[in-house]
Amino acid sequence: MQMTMIEALNSALALEMERDQRVILLGQDIGKNGGVFRVTEHLQQKFGEERVFDTPLSESGIIGSSVGMAIYGLRPIAEIQFAGFLFVCMNQLVSQAARIRFRSAGAYTCPLVVRAPYGGGVRTPELHSDSLEGVFLQTPGLKVVIPSNPYDAKGLLASAVADPDPVLFLENIKLYRSFRQETPEEHYSIPLGKAKTVQEGTDVSVFAYGAMVNVALEAVKLAQQEMGTSVEIIDLRTAWPLDEQAIVNSVEKTGRAIVVHEAPRAGGIGAEVTAIINEHCLYSLLKPVERVTGYDTPYPVPGLEDYYLPTPAKVLTALRRAMEP
């Protein structure tokens, strides 16, 4: 069936709730309203107010109570209305959800999925567009998943729910309805921590995730036309932990690497990918690793966000540099 990412996520949530009575959904406006982006549409009607419920406007309350519910044995899926609001519940997410296994030496665990929309390009108010995945590289115990298309979104969400530990599932706002894709109606899963080769190539490896996969694809078309470059595009899919083997295999083949993400540059996924390349395949490199990312500034106001975000043109410039003799 042709589905948008919203529909694919909704389908995944419904299937998980059917499969497992322990799965419950909570968040702001997710009940009758179906979520501000409608990801949970009709789910309260279908599964009842006991399993799909609205919460007070209280992010720390959502995550903190979810920690308790997960320890009890439920499988909560919490929606934080926008990823920018994760800052409000950092303590519960990082020092509690991600650490209860550690703090109790394995006596208690927290199988919790936190879903949050993120990403720019849709003219939102302040802190509705920020990409926070880089923050969570230093929060041990938490995985970060970022799908780039409806099919992956559904399969990855199933794996996130099945994971015995907390997973932060970041959904790109621009991708929510931008295209449809053939997506099975039945249940399937895509493993966490595994990247996907979107397009094979031999000259340059481009690593991207979320909305940046399509940005990379556009840039690569231009590079092929302009320079005949053969580009390999790897969709990382799980931002943390990274699929290191996929990164190394690709760079050993191509000798050139570009990382594309919306999040700020410093200490982010791009920096970590670069470090992985340095550690495992430095001598395969023919050119320095390039990072095409957001800037190390606050995410700008809507009128300026197009300057901030990586674009096909910015990626093409990096590709040209990489291919200079």
Place this chain on the structure above:
Amino acid sequence: MTIQQIDSSTIPYQILDVEGNLVGAMPGLSAERMLSLYRFMQLGRAFSNKIIALQRQGRATTFGSLVGQEATAVGLAAPLQPQDWLATSYRELASLFVRGVPVPTVAYSFRGFTAENWPGELRCLPIQVVIGTQMLHAVGLAMAAKIAGDPVVAVGVCGDGATSEGDFNEALNFAGVYQAPVVLVVQNNGWAISVPRHKQSAAPTLAARGAGFGVPSEFVDGNDILAVYDVMQKAVERARSGQGPTLVETLTYRIGAHTTADDPTRYRDPVEVEAWRAKDPIVRFQKFLARRDLLNEERIRQIVEEVEEEVNEAIQVAEAMPPMAPDSFFDYTMANLPPRWQEQRADLLRYVERKG
């Protein structure tokens, strides 16, 4: 506008007065049970004193004294049933003993390790050090019990300082909105390290905070074990029978320092400490039990010796337990370690082997 004064409603609920006289209705407790509670209070004090002594010898990590707060810690845990949950801070170790957590298991954590045999089935969350966060976990546990239709209650405990944290307020709010079967307990011991109670909130009592969330509250003498037990027993059963959450403030006092790293003479008047020492919860209960011929000097000495012996043995057991494996923290980072973590772990083990 006048400043709100403490009125008659702010007199804490008592069953025993400071002299151990019965001034209220006795809760249903057998003589045997009362003696058991008394013993747990003594055990808590002996444990606290012992760990502080060990810390001075460099044999224990930083520790927060429990002295003066034994009635609250024991009284809040005693009414719980095995299927109930308890989420405490670091000041309620005696609550864990009441629940059955072995003393060596707790002692081991003050050697600087995490007990790898933490008895999860006892449903006591590990000691929480991030102030106030555990209150939301208690509410979540209670919400889950309600969703699952289980007759299970959760109790969360924090101190007076924690009531200023957002999580305390969010916990009360969630408890009220979802009518969660939870009892939220504030051990008001007067001090959050060096900051006195009146600088945490202008509310006449911390129990009064419940009203704004639609959560009924109780204000109880935290040095009166019978009063704490009685209030908790009723609140726990109220929760179990579907009548929702309760906020309980227990008025007590931190006789010791905040922790072994703290020097309270810098910020508080010794006269105040002495006044509270005169309200000692153990002495109060002792007087009551002696008047009922359940205790005498000889029996008290025996119990004190017994619990000191129990603590000493527990320390021996804890000190004989092998240290955690150097790489064990990898085990508890996540269920299945991806290659990156396996490599880091192997690297650490190589370092341990060659010391470099």
